[in-house]
Amino acid sequence: MGNDPGEARNRRARQIVERLALTPAELHRLVRILRVTLDTLDPEYRANVTAIARELERSRRTVYQWADRILAAMVAEMREIRVGRPRREQ
DSSP states (O other): OOSOTTSOOSHHHHHHHHHHTOOHHHHHHHHHHHHHHHHHHOTTOOOOHHHHHHHHTSOHHHHHHHHHHHHHHHHHHHHHSOOSOOOOOO
């Protein structure tokens, strides 16, 4: 598989794409929006948001709004994940 972000490159990615029934266009958009999200939070990562917005044919504002919504959903879901072993019933 190539470097096309609309194409799953490894087995784990292919399994996720299949499980979520992502179309190539959805995968492409998701990868781009996740890059913007990573750019927002990781000072070592750089994404060209203007180029991403142009590629997706959307405004930078829309791309940032999508990234913010995805980030909020990820944080909410992360907070629901139980860590560690379940409590032992008495």
